[in-house]
Amino acid sequence: MLLVFVEHEDGVLVEAAREALTFGRTLAVKMGEDLHAALIGSDDDDLVEAAGEYGAETVHTATRAALTDYSPSAYGSIVAQMVESLGPAAVLACGTSRGNEVMAQVAARLDVPFVANALDITPDDDWQITRVQWGGSLLEDVSLEAEVPLVTCGLHAVVSEPGHSQDPDIPDIEEFDIELEDADLVTMVRDRVVQEAGVTLPTAPVVCGGGRGVGSADGFSQLEELAGLLGGRVGCSRAVTNLGWRPHSDQVGQTGTRIAPEIYIASGISGAIQHWVGAMASKHILAINTDAEANMVTKADWAVIGDLHEVIPAIVEEIKARRA
Amino acid sequence: MRILVCVKRVPAPGAKINVSADCQDVDAAHLGFTTSPHEECALEGAVQLVEEHSGEVTVLTLGVGEAEEQLRYAASVGAGHAVLVEADSNAWDPQRTATALTAAIQDLESSDGPFDLMLFGNESADSGGFQVGVRVAHALGRPIVNGIKGIEVSGDGASESLITARREIDGGFEVYELPRPCALGVMEGLNLPRYPTMKGRLASKKLEITTVEAAAGAGGQERVKLYRPPETVSNTVVLGTGADAAPAVVDVLEELGVL
Numbered sequence: 001m002l003l004v005f006v007e008h009e010d011g012v013l014v015e016a017a018r019e020a021l022t023f024g025r026t027l028a029v030k031m032g033e034d035l036h037a038a039l040i041g042s043d044d045d046d047l048v049e050a051a052g053e054y055g056a057e058t059v060h061t062a063t064r065a066a067l068t069d070y071s072p073s074a075y076g077s078i079v080a081q082m083v084e085s086l087g088p089a090a091v092l093a094c095g096t097s098r099g100n101e102v103m104a105q106v107a108a109r110l111d112v113p114f115v116a117n118a119l120d121i122t123p124d125d126d127w128q129i130t131r132v133q134w135g136g137s138l139l140e141d142v143s144l145e146a147e148v149p150l151v152t153c154g155l156h157a158v159v160s161e162p163g164h165s166q167d168p169d170i171p172d173i174e175e176f177d178i179e180l181e182d183a184d185l186v187t188m189v190r191d192r193v194v195q196e197a198g199v200t201l202p203t204a205p206v207v208c209g210g211g212r213g214v215g216s217a218d219g220f221s222q223l224e225e226l227a228g229l230l231g232g233r234v235g236c237s238r239a240v241t242n243l244g245w246r247p248h249s250d251q252v253g254q255t256g257t258r259i260a261p262e263i264y265i266a267s268g269i270s271g272a273i274q275h276w277v278g279a280m281a282s283k284h285i286l287a288i289n290t291d292a293e294a295n296m297v298t299k300a301d302w303a304v305i306g307d308l309h310e311v312i313p314a315i316v317e318e319i320k321a322r323r324a
Numbered sequence: 325m326r327i328l329v330c331v332k333r334v335p336a337p338g339a340k341i342n343v344s345a346d347c348q349d350v351d352a353a354h355l356g357f358t359t360s361p362h363e364e365c366a367l368e369g370a371v372q373l374v375e376e377h378s379g380e381v382t383v384l385t386l387g388v389g390e391a392e393e394q395l396r397y398a399a400s401v402g403a404g405h406a407v408l409v410e411a412d413s414n415a416w417d418p419q420r421t422a423t424a425l426t427a428a429i430q431d432l433e434s435s436d437g438p439f440d441l442m443l444f445g446n447e448s449a450d451s452g453g454f455q456v457g458v459r460v461a462h463a464l465g466r467p468i469v470n471g472i473k474g475i476e477v478s479g480d481g482a483s484e485s486l487i488t489a490r491r492e493i494d495g496g497f498e499v500y501e502l503p504r505p506c507a508l509g510v511m512e513g514l515n516l517p518r519y520p521t522m523k524g525r526l527a528s529k530k531l532e533i534t535t536v537e538a539a540a541g542a543g544g545q546e547r548v549k550l551y552r553p554p555e556t557v558s559n560t561v562v563l564g565t566g567a568d569a570a571p572a573v574v575d576v577l578e579e580l581g582v583l
Contacts, residue, residue, distance in 0.1 A: 108462035113544030248513030314567035
């Protein structure tokens, strides 16, 4: 059996979990194994059903009254206990902040290898894995020697797609009996602070990104206006956060956020590899730049050659005119 | 407070990175090296904490002899002690790296006392294994949380005070409260690291670096090859020049259904 750790938030199976199950379905077929899911902190019917919709044949749920929120130690401990008592052939998660953290916790507890951010897996005796290095600007083929391989798939390595082998697609539910120590709860989330409601950078359908070419912190007001009209969010390059023009939470890139919008409008961004790897999962890219040879321009689907301070206000006016 | 910061020497991010002819490592011939960005912020965070609550910062790295450069840099911005865990290459598998770091930290703690806080980068900029800090913290029996972009020590910084850490999530942040001693995996965005002063640079040249041999351990992950992914080739359609291109841009937005 291939066990997939699935993340959920506010009673919804997150997109990354759907990706992990989609990736896991293909892998389970290659391995000749069934696909099971590990659902921690909830046994909500909707979550179980959603996991089934993406291919989980059995969902192992683990809940405990004291476990009221995410805790890396507790989650790691629970998955490690599942490995020991359910005996999966391998464990998979999506390479999100949490997915990689939980798998590292599992690996530390079992003292076994863990390979992060795989793009492709050939499950031979020793698994052959292609994984991401440098956030995606290099790839590494590794050979993994492990009794139970622990792997995360890179975020957005696959497009999530419902699918299953059984009919009907309601998975079996197995309640997993867990043992938790006080130490596992020390790392539990104590509080959550919401800074912005609504559309956020990782989920925005449109991202208006600005680079050094924007020229100043104030220069971003034009991008804000465009993003506002399109129901999108403003993003920026590392150069911009290093200059202090925008908060780090706006950074798109290897050390910032990975975006995957319908369209990324990149203005005044040269497209250094650091930035590109955060933007490359965008479905479409429009670059606005004075330099027709800039990386961002040559990698874009569409480009406008010109000064963003002239082009963006003109786009804003055009949108307003068509809506009027 | 006694704070340990574990850093890694990596080729400067942002540059185009080429691979050596044998596909086993990056071609470092034309690359500058630096401290991995998350860890540069971890170091700055540690220096700020001891400035506020007093104490000392120890910086530690595992790598080849050249990694001394990153230790001296750390000293130039405020680290008081530096430890090089010498390894035969920078490409150790994460499990082996963690075993060697754990042994080195145990030695340091048995002679000089425990660290109140250990800081790691969330992941290294190059190999991106997302696990060394977690493995080391677990082996040393310290709680650890990753993805941290905010650290506060409550109260007067006395040993019983809690460490409050913030982790960015979609649209806000999570708050964690950890007892000491503990460990955190830090991300860029925690702060804007300072530049070294002339005085700092001079002092860092005199710093005595403790060198220890890396303990051997097993690892199950072996590199077969390293390579560049196929270039994204895009037949970019130029919609126009300057403000005149606006109608064509809005046509595209309409077509995509984002208007």
